[in-house]
Amino acid sequence: MAQQLKFTKTGKIISTSLHTEMRHSYLEYAMSVIVGRALPDARDGLKPVHRRILYAMYELGLTPERPFRKCARVVGDVLGKYHPHGDQAVYDALVRMAQDFSSRYPLLSGHGNFGSIDNDPPAAMRYTETRLSSIANEGILGEIGENIIDFNNNFDNSQQEPIVLPVKIPNLLVNGCTGIAVGMATNIPPHNLGELIDGLIALLEKPELSNEKLWKIIPGPDFPTGGEIIQTEGIKDAYRDGKGIIRVRGVVSIEKINVGKKRRQERTALIITELPYQVNKAAWIEKIADLVNCGRLEGIADIRDESDRTGMRVVIELKRDAVTKLVLKELYKKTALEHNFGAIMLALVDNQPQQLSLRSLLEEFLSFREKTLNRQYSNELKNCQDQSDILKGLLIALANLDKVINILCNSVDSTIAKEQFQKELGLNEKQANGILAMPMRRLTGLERKKIETEYEELQIKVNKLEILLKNRKEFLAELKKELRSLKKKYGDKRRTRIIGKDTTKINNIETQKLDVPKQPILQSKKKISHTPKQLNLNLSKDSILEMTYQGEVAWRKPEDRGFENKLLIYSEIIGEREQIIVITDNGKAYPIKILDIPYIDVQSTFLISLLPENAQKDTKSVISIFFLTKNVENRNLLLLTNQGKIKRIQLSELNSLTNRGLSLMKLKNDDFLKYISFVKEEDEIVIAITSGRLLRFQMKNEEIPVMNRNTQGEQAFRLRSKEEIVGCINMNKKDDILLVSKLGYGKRLNVLDLRITKLGDIGTQALKFIHQADSLLGIKVSSDIRNINILTNKNRVITTEITEVENNKPIVELFDTEIIIHIN
Secondary structure, three states: OOOOOOOOOOOOOOOOOHHHHHHHHHHHHHHHHHHHHHOOEOOOOOOHHHHHHHHHHHHOOOOOOOOOEEHHHHHHHHHHHOOOOOHHHHHHHHHHHHOOOOOOOOOEEEEOOOOOOOOOOOOOOOOOEEEEOHHHHHHOOOOOOOOOOOEEEOOOOOOEEEOOOOOOOOHHHHHOEEEEOOOOEEEEOOOOHHHHHHHHHHHHHOOOOOHHHHHHHOOOOOOOOOOEEOOOHHHHHHHHHOEEEEEEEOEEEEEEEEEOOOOOEEEEEEEEEEOOOOOOHHHHHHHHHHHHHOOOOOOEEEEEEOOEOOEOOEEEEEOOOOOHHHHHHHHHHHOOOEEEEEEEOEEEEOOEEEEOOHHHHHHHHHHHHHHHHHHHHHHHHHHHHHHHHHHHHHHHHHHOHHHHHHHHHHOOOHHHHHHHHHHHHOOOHHHHHHHHHOOHHHHOHHHHHHHHHHHHHHHHHHHHHHHHHHOHHHHHHHHHHHHHHHHHHHOOOOOOEEOOOOOOOOOOOEEEEOOOOOOOHHHOOOOOOOOOOOOOOOOOOOOEEEEEOOOEEEEEOOOOOOOOOOOEEEEEEOOOOOEEEEEEOOOEEEEEEHHHOOEOOOOOEEHHHHOOHHHHHHOOOEEEEEOOOOOOOOOEEEEEEOOOEEEEEEHHHHHHOOOOOEEOOOOOOOOOEEEEEEEOOOOEEEEEEOOOEEEEEEOOOOOOOEOOOOOOOEEOOOOOOOOOEEEEEEEOOOOEEEEEEOOOEEEEEEHHHOOEOOOOOOOEEOOOOOOOOOOEEEEEEOOOOOEEEEEEOOOEEEEEEHHHOOOOEEOOOOOOOOEEEEEO
C-alpha cells in the first residue's frame, strides 16, 4: 500500500470544502492572468510579454543603427530568460509591435513579411528580422538602469528583469492596448503623439484644467489606418468614465469611371481609401460579395481591390440605375465599413485593475515620469559629485606636484603613499586613489587644462541638477522641454478625421466670411488676356485704386462701392498720377498706365495680366505696386530676396522706366525677390524669420550701402533648414512690433528690445513656440494700430483689439484653423 501523504507537520490531513478550494485557486489563477499576462501597466503601457521583448532586444543591442537580427533569436532569448510561455505567443506579440497598421507608432522595425491588413499571416520567425525603432529606443528604453527603475527576479531567479520601463511617452495612449483577462477586458484606442504631449504640457502648466479644454487639445483617438469618427459622444464617455462606444467609418469618395471593352461606358463607383481600425480588408470584400450574391445588397455591379504599395484603393462599381447614397447607406449598415469601437480604458495601477479616465491616465504617466526623473537626476548628481571630487583632488595634486612626487619617492608602497596624501594634502580616500591612478601624461600643461575644464563643466552640471531637484518650477520646465523635443522628433499629423466636431467656432470674436481662395490668384502662373483701355470713363484725381488679396485690380469713384466680400490689400487715391509702378518677384519694375486699369463697375482684371506679354511668362507674383513721386532724391528702395540677399537702390533710377521694364537686382536662378520697402538714411528695418528670429538693421551706408541695379546685394543672413522670410518692415525707435504665428499666437514688443545686428548675424529669438507645428507668419508695426484683422485658412477674417494681444498667448482659440496672413 502506498505511503499516505502528510500535509502538516503533525501528519494530519486538512479537510476543506471543494467550492472553497476552487474559489481560492481560481482567484489566484485570475489574478495571475490579469497581472502577469492580459492587462497593461498604466505607467509604461506595456504587458509583461511586450516589456520582456523590448528589454531582451535592448540587452542584445538591437538599436536602430545596428543591423537587423533574426526574430527567432529574439524569441529564444525572451523564452529562455523571462517569459515561460509558448513561443508563438511571444512571436505574435513581437509581430504586432512591428505592424504599422496595428500600432500607431510601431516600437519595432521589421525586415521581411510581417503580415498585412488583409490578415495575411507573417512569415515564420526563422525568416523575419527585427530591431528596435527609434521611438522605442529613445522614448521607451533610453534611460533604463537599476538606479532609475526597479528590477525583480525572473521566473527561475537566475537574473533580473525590469518591473516597468522608464518611458518618456504615454505609450498606453499612444499605441493603445487590447487584452482579455478573466472577467474583464481592456480596449484602449491609439492616439496622436503630438496631441497627447500638448495635453500633458497643458496639465503641467494648469493642473486644474477643465475636461472640456483638455478634450479640445486631445479631441479623440487617432487610428493607424485613418478613417473617420462620426460621433463625439462616445469619445466624451470614454474620456470621462473610461468606457464608451466610438463610431468609426471608412473613407469613401465617389468617382466616375469608364467601363466596357473600349472603356466608352461611364459608371459611378465608390472608392474606399481607408478602412476602420482592425477591419480585415480581404474579409470585408468577401462579406460584400456574399451579400451581393445572396441578394441582400443591391446596386453593385462589381468590386475590385486595386490596392498597391502607395495605399489602399477598393473600387465598388455601381449599376446604372443604382442610387449612390442608398448603396453607401447599406454598406455602412451591413458591413464593417462603419462599426463601433468599444473603448474600455482598463489598466493596472499598483497591480490592481482600474478603469481610468483620460485625465487619470495622463496623470498616472506624469506621476511616474516625475518619479523616474527624480531618480535619474539624483543618480546623475551623485556620479557627478563623485567625479568632481576626484578631479578636485587631482587639481590639488597638480598644484602641489613637488610634494606629491616626494611622497611617492619616499613611500614603501601605495598604501603608505595614500595615507600621506590624505595627511599632508588634506585629501579623502577617493581623491588619494585618484592621484595614485593618474598616468604621467596628465602632468602636462594641456592635460592640466583639460582637468580644469572638465571640473568646471561638472560643477555647472552639479549646480543644474541640484536646481532641478530642489526647484519644482525648473524641474517641470525641463520635463516640458523633453516632451516638446519628443514631439518635434516623432510627432506627425492626425490620420483619423473627426466628423461633427465644431472646429470653426470662435468665441467672443467678431468674424466675417470672405471670398478668399486658399492661395492668392496673383501668384498664379495662368496667363490672362490683356485688358482694353477704358478711355471713355471719367477717371478723376479723387478716384481710388484698389487691389484684392486675390490680385484683382480696378479703380472706382469715391461714391462707388468697392470690391464686395473680398479682402483688400491696397487702396490709394489716384491724384494727379498717370501710372503706377509694379515690381515683380523676378526683380523687375514695370510701369502700368492708370488708363489701362478697368473701372470697377465695368469689370476687374488681375494685375499680372496688365504686364507686357513677355513679362507675364517670367512672373509668378507681384511684390508691390506704388506711385512714384517727383521728389525722390532722399529716398531709397530696399530689396530683400528669398535667400536673404539685401540691397538699396536710389528711387531716382526708376525715372527712366519704360514699358520694357527695368531690372532692379541681379538674382540667382533659384532666388527671387520677396519684399521691398521705402527707406531713408535714418530709418531702421526689422526682418522676420519663420523660426521666430528677428533681425534689426540700421540703414547706414557703411552697413547696407546704396548699389547700382546690376548687383546681387549683400548677404544679410543665412536661413537655416526649413526657415523662410515672413516679413520686412521699416520703423523708428519708438515703434512697437506685433508678431503673429500660424496657429494664432501673438506677441507685442518694442523695437528697442531687439539688438542692432550686422550683416551675417543670427538676430534675436523674439518668439518661442508652444506647438511644434507653429511658426512665425507675420510682422507689423503696431504703434498706431487699434484693431487687427487676421485672415484664416477657413476664409474668415477675425477682428480683435491690439490691446488684447498678450505675449505668446493665443489671440483666438483657433484649434485646427491656421492663419494665412494678418493685416492692420
